[in-house]
Amino acid sequence: xxxxxxxxxxxxxxxxxxxxxxxxxxxxxxxxxxxxxxxxxxxxxxxxxxxxxxxxxxxxxxxxxxxxxxxxxxxxxxxxxxxxxxxxxxxxxxxxxxxxxxxxxxxxxxxxxxxxxxxxxxxxxxxxxx
Numbered sequence: 001x002x003x004x005x006x007x008x009x010x011x012x013x014x015x016x017x018x019x020x021x022x023x024x025x026x027x028x029x030x031x032x033x034x035x036x037x038x039x040x041x042x043x044x045x046x047x048x049x050x051x052x053x054x055x056x057x058x059x060x061x062x063x064x065x066x067x068x069x070x071x072x073x074x075x076x077x078x079x080x081x082x083x084x085x086x087x088x089x090x091x092x093x094x095x096x097x098x099x100x101x102x103x104x105x106x107x108x109x110x111x112x113x114x115x116x117x118x119x120x121x122x123x124x125x126x127x128x129x130x
Contacts, residue, residue, distance in 0.1 A: 010081070010124040017080035021073050026064060029076045030057035036079065036092055037108065045075045045112045074116040078107060078123045085127040094126065101125060 021029075033042040034054050043051040046068040056062045057072075064072065075095070082091035098104040101122040102115070110119045 010085070010127040014081055014120075014124060016084055017077045020080050021077040024076070025060075026069055026072070027058055027060040029072050030054055030064070033072060033075055033079070034058050036088065037075075037095060041096065041108055042072070042075075045108050046071050047112055071111055071114075071116075074119070075108065075111050078111070078119050081120075081123045081127060094123070 024032075030042065033045070037045070039051045039054045042054045043049070046054070046064060048054075048064075048068060053062075053064070057064050063069070079091045079095060082094045086094075095108045096106050099107055099110075099122055102110050102118060107119045107122065110116075
């Protein structure tokens with residue numbers, strides 16, 4: 001395992017979140033995010049304007065482009081990290097709320113902007129109580 005500055009608590013949660021993310025189909029990821037964050041926010045995270053695309057991804061009718069899939073996978077991984085340590089409600093609030101470690105931007109927006117690593121660092125800090 002690579003060296004990390006994460007505490008054991010966030011490291012274990014991060015490993016579980018990563019494992020769940022890579023084992024989950026794109027359709028299931030889209031469905032999960034749509035159910036927990038809504039279709040509009042999921043579309044924004046993915047970088048698309050057509051919110052109905054999310055529903056098509058969730059049904060498995062079509063698959064997102066690589067860039068959109070990467071954003072969705074980043075979002076669900078962070079969501080699972082927070083959910084594992086707290087709850088689904090806390091994870092949702094954390095994703096959409098202003099975050100002081102992200103210059104008061106919402107983590108969901110930061111993922112949409114391609115700042116996935118910054119969001120993961122902030123999520124681990126949150127899980128560790130920071």
